[in-house]
Amino acid sequence: MKRIIILLAVSFFIFTSSSASGKLPHNENMAQIATDxxxxxxxxxxxxxxxxxxxxxxxxxxxxxxxxxxxxxxxxxxxxxxxxxxxxxxxxxxxxxxxxxxxxxxxxxxxxxxxxxxxxxxxxxxxxxxxxxxxxxxxxSVPGSKTTDFTAIIMNDLHKSKKTVSRLAGLIKNINYDMVIFNGDCIDDPRDETSVIDFLSYMNEQVHAESVPVYYIRGNHEIRNAYSIRLRDLIDYVGGNTTYGAFNWGDSRFVLLDCGEDKPDSTAAYYGLNSFESFRQEQAGFLKKELSGDAFKKASARILIHHIPLYGMPSEEYLPCKEMWHPLLKKAPFNLSINGHTHSFAFHPKGECENNFPVVIGGGPSMETATVMILKKKKNRLTLSVLDSEGKELLKKEL
Ligand SMILES: [Fe+2]
Ligand SMILES: [Fe+2]
The missing domain is CATH 2.60.40.10 (Immunoglobulins)
Structure with missing residues (x-):
């Protein structure tokens, strides 16, 4: 009898406390008190x-x-x-x-x-x-096939630093930009929906994603932690079901690749849950097709973007993407490749390290290393400017 009274009391408490806050769970069989x-x-x-x-x-x-x-x-x-x-x-x-x-x-x-x-x-x-x-x-507004101009903002390796994204966004606030590309390691080690939405919304609001379209490229840190596989619920990847792909902004072609993790699939910390070797191979097939396709060939500017650099990296570094993709890229007529990952700004002119196109690598999450890139095309003139977190121009190049 005593047990029944306790159960009734607990049930009454649960019912009154949840309905008072209007937070009864929604399900198909239970009417919900309307939210404000x-x-x-x-x-x-x-x-x-x-x-x-x-x-x-x-x-x-x-x-x-x-x-x-x-x-x-x-x-x-x-x-x-x-x-x-x-x-x-x-x-x-x-x-x-x-x-x-x-x-x-x-x-x-x-x-x-x-x-x-x-x-x-x-x-x-x-x-x-x-x-x-x-x-x-x-x-x-959306670009059409005859659109020739654009201004793109590129940030990378924010590693969930609100201070950094807000500082970098402050530097570009007077620029009329058409798109923003987050080139990996921004939503660092996504743990759960709450923390992911918190940072994703913050980034979006800083760059006005309600009016300016945003591209999110996956870095190795977006592949780690419990919510990583569910990021795709919040992102409309360029390739549809795949995180890699290509798109036109008017007469310019952007090719986005996903380098996957930065260590071999057999690494103990991955517990056999990664298979990036076959994923990179799949992208080699995509790249081969893309480079011989009409959209790529007819483009007046071609930009390659991926998180982990292939060129200018220390020789001891694990670089499976270079092994697989360099045979295709060594003659590919890109105007520029944009990377991140090293947390250290670098620029490699064409031909410096087997690269058939200039390579720019963005900085890291700290104020000392952070960078923001402004890639601009006006008719046939493509220019890149890279700023540090103080707004000092680290690079200005015509490409
Ligand atoms: Fe990073
Ligand atoms: Fe990285």
Missing amino acids: ATNIMRTKPYLQNPFNEGITVFWLTNVPVHSWVEYGTDPQKLDNRAETWIDGQSVCNNKQHKVRLKNLKPDIKYYYRVCSQEITLYEAYKKEFGPTACSEVYSF
């Missing part, structure tokens, strides 16, 4: 992959919702609506939202906002909804 609309959005939207007349909008909510994007060319009249459907079904009752806007006209300013309506009950024959929250209205 101001508490629905977890992050601002962030933009990715502005190509093929489309752009991907991503955001997160605190509660399961039904989400959509409203957009148009008039900020007062967001006439178009897009949401994600899979096999005839709306992707909803979830907290991570990825919507692709399609059939956009190039070089035109679009305005958009993201909206999410809470789903408080999702049953087979009954659904209940809570309030709707919408973000502010933001703008973006």
Whole structure:
């Protein structure tokens, strides 16, 4: 009898404390007390992959919702609506939202906002909804095949340092940039969703990812820790299902590769859970195809980006990517290769260390070593400027 009374008391306490805070778990069989609309959005939207007349909008909510994007060319009249459907079904009752806007006209300013309506009950024959929250209205534009100009910002090896990303973002605040590339080791050793979202949102807000598309390249540190495999839930990788790929920004071609880990797959700390040898081989196949493809050949500028450098590295370093990719790259007509990983800024002119193109390596996470790169193309003129954390120009090159 005493045990029953205790159980009843515990159950009553759990029920009253959770319903008072409005935090009953959402599931298909239990009605949820609606969340305050101001508490629905977890992050601002962030933009990715502005190509093929489309752009991907991503955001997160605190509660399961039904989400959509409203957009148009008039900020007062967001006439178009897009949401994600899979096999005839709306992707909803979830907290991570990825919507692709399609059939956009190039070089035109679009305005958009993201909206999410809470789903408080999702049953087979009954659904209940809570309030709707919408973000502010933001703008973006996508390049077309005739676009010749761009300004890209590249940062690398931030290693979750908010101080560094905020300092570097401060240096570029007066520049009108079109895209941002985070070249690996930024979301260092992703442990769990909370810490990942915290830093990802911070980076995104610093570079205005709600209006400027962002590319996240995987470094060796994004491959470590419990949440590493789930980063792909938050990122729309250029290659779709793969972390490597290529894209056009107008008449310029960007090729992004993923070097994987920086030690052999057999390293004890990987516990047999890595297979980067075959992954690098797979990319050799991709690279071969890419270099002989029309998009690459016709491009007026070609930029190669990957985290671990192939060239200018100490001879004792483990460099399996060089072994596999150098035979393809030794004659490839890239204007520039951009790398990170060493935490030490370096520039290797074409031909200095078997490299068929200039190689620039960005710095590290500390204020003493951090760098930000500004890669600019105006018609046929491609220029690179590298700044240290004080804004001092370490390099200015025409490529
Ligand atoms: Fe690093
Ligand atoms: Fe690294």
